[in-house]
Amino acid sequence: MASIPRTVADIFGDYCCRRRGLINALTHDVDTFFAQCDSDKDNLCLYGYPDGTWEVTLPSHEVPPVIPDPALGINFARNKMSRDEWLYLVAVHSDSWLLNVAFFYAAYLNKNQRTRLFNLINRLTNVVENVKKWNVVQNTPRIDKSGExxxxxxxxxxxxxxxxxxxxxxxxxxxxxxxxxxxxxxxxxxxxxxxxxxxxxxxxxxxxxxxxxxxxxxxxxxxxxxxxxxxxxxxxxxxxxx
The missing domain is CATH 3.30.40.10 (Zinc/RING finger domain, C3HC4 (zinc finger))
Known part of the structure; x- marks a missing residue:
């Protein structure tokens, strides 16, 4: 079992890896992610993991959970909204969950350490911003050296x-x-x-x-x-x- 991050550096590293997994799910792997969020299934969550991977799965059965769970039932709204609107909604919930997990771990830090952690996190673009950038890149024609x-x-x-x-x-x-x-x-x-x-x-x-x-x-x-x-x-x- 992985050790629980306790220092500012450890918690920030955990945040970065989970963030990377969520960004990949909503950008590079978006077609796979979209297909896995079947609205006919039970309440599904999008998890980002400390190794940089992601997973769509059911929430934890532990009460209380080891760490806060992500937003429940992201799959239910998939077919009730446009694809882009739904992805932005999931991205907003993902950003909220990342901060929730980071400051769950930061509960034992002092005031100055929590401030430093927040400043480190705040210097990064969030998931929503990365999803927006990805959509702009995907929808903007590029001109190569031959002019094509x-x-x-x-x-x-x-x-x-x-x-x-x-x-x-x-x-x-x-x-x-x-x-x-x-x-x-x-x-x-x-x-x-x-x-x-x-x-x-x-x-x-x-x-x-x-x-x-x-x-x-x-x-x-x-x-x-x-x-x-x-x-x-x-x-x-x-x-x-x-």
């Missing part, structure tokens, strides 16, 4: 250091469809919480959605070039406790 209209979005955002581009992971390529220049600039460091500034060297963890200042995790650009898959301190700690 295209529906793909091939831009790959990178954090740039003074020595050149930092390491880009396959996960970041996948997530690039959801990022804008503004979102890159608001990315918080998973260690210190400061946001990304131009020409800083950052490195992405290959096992969670977090980015870090190289200096915060003692990784230089030379070291990054030699790393096949980077595991951040938070993920390394979780693995040793598993």
């Amino acid at each position: 209209a295209s529906g793909s979005n091939s831009r790959i955002p990178q954090k740039i250091s003074s020595d050149g581009p930092s390491k880009t992971t396959s996960k970041i390529v996948e997530d690039s469809h959801m990022e804008s220049e503004e979102e890159q600039e608001e990315t918080p460091c998973g260690r210190c919480g400061e946001v990304y500034q131009k020409n800083e060297f950052w490195i992405a963890c290959d096992f969670c959605p977090l980015w870090y200042h190289g200096k915060c995790v003692n990784v230089t650009t030379t070291m990054a070039d030699e790393i096949d898959k980077y595991e951040c301190p938070l993920c390394a700690l979780k693995r040793t406790k598993a």
